[in-house]
Amino acid sequence: MLTMKDIIREGHPTLRQVAKEVSLPPSAEDISILKKMMEFLMDSQDPEIAEKYGLRPGVGLAAPQININKRMIAVRVEDQRGELIDIGLFNPKMISHSLETTFLDNGEGCLSVDRDVPGIVPRYARIKVSGTTIDGENVTLKLKGMPAIVFQHEIDHLNGIMFYDRIEQPDPFKQPLPPKEVV
Numbered sequence: 001m002l003t004m005k006d007i008i009r010e011g012h013p014t015l016r017q018v019a020k021e022v023s024l025p026p027s028a029e030d031i032s033i034l035k036k037m038m039e040f041l042m043d044s045q046d047p048e049i050a051e052k053y054g055l056r057p058g059v060g061l062a063a064p065q066i067n068i069n070k071r072m073i074a075v076r077v078e079d080q081r082g083e084l085i086d087i088g089l090f091n092p093k094m095i096s097h098s099l100e101t102t103f104l105d106n107g108e109g110c111l112s113v114d115r116d117v118p119g120i121v122p123r124y125a126r127i128k129v130s131g132t133t134i135d136g137e138n139v140t141l142k143l144k145g146m147p148a149i150v151f152q153h154e155i156d157h158l159n160g161i162m163f164y165d166r167i168e169q170p171d172p173f174k175q176p177l178p179p180k181e182v183v
């Protein structure tokens, strides 16, 4: 099983690289890695297992965070209706997004960042993401709310972007401007 010692921390160069596309159909090794990433999220969300193995709860994980420079992400998060989105994707791609933006009131954290970095992290409010599942199915997901935020955080990891790169400086709590009215 993956534990926190498998997760690289900020300063490690892999977190600032652009990850490589996974060749499809995925190899047995890539499938095994993505399954382990999904298992980590499940374990991290189980209070007993998390306590036993010292796991930080996570709702998403990107392969570069376990020092694998490949475009693979795992997400395990509930949507507004309480539906669990529990998915691993090869080569996820944000194919469209709303003009409208959103953000988490308490800001964001990261399993690869062992410090609090306060500030507003602007994210698109609604996004469409395409990718290939562990079963080799090409899917397109329409996302909003927390799932949309998590997918954007994870896809950023595939492009070497950390959440705090998106915090406005010098005013980290400056409200993002609303989209211009299209007349």
Ligand SMILES: O=C(O)C[C@@H](Cc1ccccc1)[C@H](O)SCc1ccccc1
Binding pocket: 057, 058, 059, 060, 061, 062, 104, 107, 108, 109, 110, 111, 112, 149, 150, 153, 154, 157
């Ligand atoms: O480091 C990661 O990529 C995992 C992050 C993902 C994330 C953080 C904030 C906002 C969106 C995605 C971890 O899940 S951080 C821990 C966490 C747990 C529950 C809710 C929010 C953050």
Ligand code: NI
Binding pocket: 109, 110, 111, 112, 153, 157
């Ligand atoms: Ni992160």
